[in-house]
Amino acid sequence: MEKRDFIGKYVKFKKEGFKGFTGIVNEDAKGDLYVDLGNDYPVVLVTIKDIILIESEFEQYFHHATKVWVRSKLKGKHREYCLCFACERLHPGENNNCEIAQKLYDLCVRCGLTTPVFECPHFKENKGVVL
Numbered sequence: 825m826e827k828r829d830f831i832g833k834y835v836k837f838k839k840e841g842f843k844g845f846t847g848i849v850n851e852d853a854k855g856d857l858y859v860d861l862g863n864d865y866p867v868v869l870v871t872i873k874d875i876i877l878i879e880s881e882f883e884q885y886f887h888h889a890t891k892v893w894v895r896s897k898l899k900g901k902h903r904e905y906c907l908c909f910a911c912e913r914l915h916p917g918e919n920n921n922c923e924i925a926q927k928l929y930d931l932c933v934r935c936g937l938t939t940p941v942f943e944c945p946h947f948k949e950n951k952g953v954v955l
């Protein structure tokens with residue numbers, strides 16, 4: 825396989841201190857490969873020899889102390905894709921929070937779900953939001 829064949833693939837990789845970590849391979853501006861571990865982690869530079877391809881596109885991990893299944897390439901991407909995080913009507917924890925978002929949040933907490941809103945008739949762009 826060539827370098828470009830690894831881009832976008834879900835992988836494990838051999839690097840000191842990252843045993844068991846998984847992520848998506850990408851290429852930086854210099855053409856070096858790196859593994860993106862998700863929103864809250866640094867990217868890790870790798871070579872082709874470091875990469876171990878993973879067959880399944882799903883994995884389990886602990887999210888808010890609950891073991892959940894997730895499509896690996898979407899792990900940690902909720903804020904990036906959910907309309908609510910860019911919406912003026914979202915006010916988590918406040919009385920004026922969006923009624924729909926609050927109901928969805930309550931369901932997520934009760935059932936251990938993470939459910940991004942991809943479409944909403946009431947969305948109002950919050951131009952000041954930085955994700």
Ligand code: SF4
Nearest residue numbers: 908911922924944946
């Ligand atoms: S109006 Fe729609 S997009 Fe905005 S916070 Fe409510 S559910 Fe989310």
